[in-house]
Amino acid sequence: MRVVDPQPAPAGAFRPIALSHASRLIFERIGAWGDFPVTPITTIHVSQAGAFGRTRLDAADAGVPALGYVTEVTMREALCAQMSVNFFDLDHIALDPALAKLINEKYALKRRVVPILRAEGILVVAVDDPADVMIVEDLQRLVRLRVEIVTSTVEKIQRAFTRLYRAGPGPNVAVDPHPNIMIGAVHDPEVADLVARVLKVKILPPC
Secondary structure, three states: OOOOOOOOOOOOOOOOOOEEHHHHHHHHHOOOOOOOOEEEEOEEEEEOOOOOOEEEEEHHHHOOOOOEEEEHHHHHHHHHHHHOOEEEOHHHOOOOHHHHHOOOHHHHHHHOEEEEEEEOOEEEEEEOOOOOOHHHHHHHHHHOOEEEEEEOOHHHHHHHHHHHHHOOOOOOOOOOOOOEOEOOOOOOHHHHHHHHHHHOOEOOOOO
């Protein structure tokens, strides 16, 4: 695992966390381990840019199956911070059926993308892999619009795909007609503002 942190995060910003091996033992004791997907951390390299020396920690040397664990949300938010991409909760976004005509179902399924908004000459698309730098160029050639990307968890993207292309259950907006859709921090203010204005949703990063 490699963590790049060039500067301190501002106060109140989302900071990715990892579960330690001790935390796993606690979850196992209460019967909750396995209720959520995690990725094990087996090796950690610790170094500082511009400084001498480095340290390597290995799970095998410590006699444990893993030094810690990260959830999908933690990994995805860390990636979003690097890529300047917003992390949205798609379950709370109402999707216009007309969006399915811009990106056909076969392409959306293959590339794991779901269009969520078209406005002001911009198409906002939820993608599974925000690090796929070619997806924006490919989509812009396809739809002939400026394309901006956001991401969500795998399950939320799958549910949004089902709602848009296969008439699945609608968004979860029964409690609040103007829900907060942010999961992580705001990394792309322009896209966040556009989505908030057009879809009438809240953009409130976690405290």
